[in-house]
Amino acid sequence: MxxxxxxxxxxxxxxxxxxxxxxxxxxxxxxxxYGGGSTLVEKVYRDLFNAxxxxxxxxxxxxxxxTCPTSHYNAAVELLYVGxxxxxxxxxxxxxxxxxxxxxxxxxxxxxxxxxxxxxxxYGTGFGAxxxxxxxxxxxxxxxxxxxxxxxxxxxxxxxxxxxxxGPVIQLPGLVAAIAVPFKPIGAGWNPKGVKPVGGSSQVQxxxxxxxxxxxxxxxxxxxxxxxKDNKNVKLGTGKITVAYRNDGSGTTFIFSNALLNQxxxxxxxxxxxxxxIPDKWVADNGLTxxxxxxxxxxNTSFFINVFNAHDLPSxxxxxxxxxxxxxxxxxxxxxxxxxxxxxxxxxxxSPDFVLPVDASGPQAANLQTLASHNAGSTPVYxxxxxxxxxxxxxxxxxxxxxxxxKDPLNWGAVAPRPTGLKAYPISGFSFIDLYSCYSSATxxxxxxxxxxxxxxxxxxxxxxxxxxxxxxxxILAADGFAPVPPAWATAINKLLVDPNxxxxxxxxxxxxxxxxxxxxxxxx
Numbered sequence: 001m002x003x004x005x006x007x008x009x010x011x012x013x014x015x016x017x018x019x020x021x022x023x024x025x026x027x028x029x030x031x032x033x034y035g036g037g038s039t040l041v042e043k044v045y046r047d048l049f050n051a052x053x054x055x056x057x058x059x060x061x062x063x064x065x066x067t068c069p070t071s072h073y074n075a076a077v078e079l080l081y082v083g084x085x086x087x088x089x090x091x092x093x094x095x096x097x098x099x100x101x102x103x104x105x106x107x108x109x110x111x112x113x114x115x116x117x118x119x120x121x122x123y124g125t126g127f128g129a130x131x132x133x134x135x136x137x138x139x140x141x142x143x144x145x146x147x148x149x150x151x152x153x154x155x156x157x158x159x160x161x162x163x164x165x166x167g168p169v170i171q172l173p174g175l176v177a178a179i180a181v182p183f184k185p186i187g188a189g190w191n192p193k194g195v196k197p198v199g200g201s202s203q204v205q206x207x208x209x210x211x212x213x214x215x216x217x218x219x220x221x222x223x224x225x226x227x228x229k230d231n232k233n234v235k236l237g238t239g240k241i242t243v244a245y246r247n248d249g250s251g252t253t254f255i256f257s258n259a260l261l262n263q264x265x266x267x268x269x270x271x272x273x274x275x276x277x278i279p280d281k282w283v284a285d286n287g288l289t290x291x292x293x294x295x296x297x298x299x300n301t302s303f304f305i306n307v308f309n310a311h312d313l314p315s316x317x318x319x320x321x322x323x324x325x326x327x328x329x330x331x332x333x334x335x336x337x338x339x340x341x342x343x344x345x346x347x348x349x350x351s352p353d354f355v356l357p358v359d360a361s362g363p364q365a366a367n368l369q370t371l372a373s374h375n376a377g378s379t380p381v382y383x384x385x386x387x388x389x390x391x392x393x394x395x396x397x398x399x400x401x402x403x404x405x406x407k408d409p410l411n412w413g414a415v416a417p418r419p420t421g422l423k424a425y426p427i428s429g430f431s432f433i434d435l436y437s438c439y440s441s442a443t444x445x446x447x448x449x450x451x452x453x454x455x456x457x458x459x460x461x462x463x464x465x466x467x468x469x470x471x472x473x474x475x476i477l478a479a480d481g482f483a484p485v486p487p488a489w490a491t492a493i494n495k496l497l498v499d500p501n502x503x504x505x506x507x508x509x510x511x512x513x514x515x516x517x518x519x520x521x522x523x524x525x
Contacts, residue, residue: 035080038089042081049080051473053077053079084100145525147434165521170437171432177429178389205368207230241347254299387482399492
C-alpha cells in the first residue's frame with residue numbers, strides 16, 4: 001500500500017512521534033483540516049482526501065490506478081483523518097476534544113509511514129514495521145474540524161455541540177454503503193454450485209431468516225439445515241460458527257444491528273415471517289424502545305458489546321483477547337477482518353472495502369436475501385454487498401425540505417433498515433459527515449466550502465457536479481465499493497452549504513453579511 005497523509009484506520013493516533021521527525025517546509029503554507037471517527041469510511045476517505053488535497057509525499061490514491069487523478073486538486077489544503085469508530089468521532093466533535101482520537105487499544109489497518117507527518121506529530125513512534133502506538137500523552141490534533149459517523153445524530157449530540165458556542169451542528173450524508181457479511185470457509189468442498197453475482201466475492205447465500213439465526217446465536221453450525229437450504233442443499237462445512245462483532249463504538253454496528261432489529265424483529269415484537277427474533281434481553285441490555293411506526297427500532301453503536309458486557313451473548317460469539325487484543329469482539333473493521341481471516345468458520349460484518357473483490361486480502365462475503373423477497377414469501381432474491389444494491393436501499397429516503405425541515409440537523413439523518421426494493425441490498429445506509437456551523441478561521445471555511453473556481457473547498461468539490469470535480473469523487477467511491485449520495489441529496493446538501501441561514505461561516509457578531517447562524521456567536525471551532 002502506498003503511503004498516505006491520511007491517518008489510517010482504527011489506530012492509536014494523534015500521539016507523540018520521535019523528536020527527530022522534521023516537518024517539511026511547505027507545511028506552513030497548507031491548511032490542515034482534522035477529522036476522525038467511522039472506520040467504515042477510513043479507506044475510501046484516504047483516497048478522496050489524497051485526491052483532493054496535499055500530501056507530504058505527493059502520493060495520490062492508495063491502491064487505485066485507473067480511477068485516480070494525476071495531480072492533487074487543491075494542494076493548499078490537507079485533510080487528515082483517523083478511524084477510531086463513529087462513537088469516538090461523535091464524542092470528539094461534541095466536546096471539541098481532539099484527545100478522543102487517541103484510543104490505546106486501536107491499531108492501524110496499515111502502519112503509518114514517514115509521508116504522513118508534515119502537519120504535525122500524531123502517530124506514535126517509528127514507521128512501518130517499527131511503528132509503536134503512543135501512550136496517549138500527546139501531542140494531539142490541534143483542532144477538530146469534522147467527524148465521520150455512520151450513526152445518526154441524536155438530540156443529545158445537537159445539544160452538546162450547541163453548548164460549545166460554535167453554532168448548530170451540521171449533519172451531511174456523505175456516501176452510501178452496504179455492510180458486508182464476510183466469512184471464513186471451513187475445509188474443502190464448502191462452496192455451493194451456482195453463479196457468482198456481479199460484484200460478489202462468493203456463491204454463498206444467506207436468507208433473511210438464516211442471517212437472523214446466525215447473529216442471534218440460534219444457528220451455531222455451518223451444516224445447519226437452514227444454511228444448506230439457502231445454498232441448494234450443499235453443506236458449507238461441519239464446524240462451529242464463530243460470530244465476530246465490533247468491540248468499540250461503531251457506526252457499522254449501528255447500521256447492521258438496526259437492520260437486524262427491524263428485519264428480524266424481537267421476541268416481543270416479531271417481524272413478519274421472521275423465525276429467529278432478537279432476544280428481548282438484548283434489547284433491554286441496550287435500553288432500546290419500540291415505536292409503532294416503521295422503522296420500529298433505532299439501535300446504537302455498541303449493540304453487541306453491550307450484550308456481551310451484560311453476559312447475554314452466546315458462547316460462540318468472539319471472545320479471544322489473545323487474537324484480538326480486546327475482551328469481547330474485535331476493534332475496528334480491520335480488527336474484524338483480521339479475526340475472520342484467522343478463524344476458520346467465523347463470520348462478521350465490515351465495510352465493503354475490507355472484503356473481496358475490493359480488498360484482495362479480505363475474506364469473502366455472503367450474498368444476502370433482499371427484504372422485499374423475504375416479506376413477499378416469494379423465491380428468494382440474493383444480492384451482493386455492492387454500491388448498486390446500497391443505492392437502491394436508500395432510494396426511498398428523501399432529503400428534508402427547505403426552509404423549515406432543513407433547519408433541524410436531525411432531519412438529515414435518514415436511515416433505511418427495511419429497504420423495499422426487490423434488488424436492494426438489505427443492510428445499507430448513509431455514512432455522515434458532521435461539522436460545526438462556525439469556524440474561527442476564514443481559511444478553514446474556504447477550505448471546506450470555498451467557491452473559487454479551481455480551488456473549491458472540499459465539500460463544494462466533493463458534492464459538486466462533474467463540471468466541478470471531473471467525477472473524481474464518484475469514480476473513487478465506485479472503485480472502493482461505495483456510492484455517492486443520490487442526486488436529490490447532493491442538490492439539497494449544496495443548497496444547505498450556501499444557505500445564508502444554515503451554511504458554514506465565521507463568527508460575525510453584528511454583521512449583516514455571512515451565515516446568519518454565525519452572526520449570533522463570538523467564537524468558532
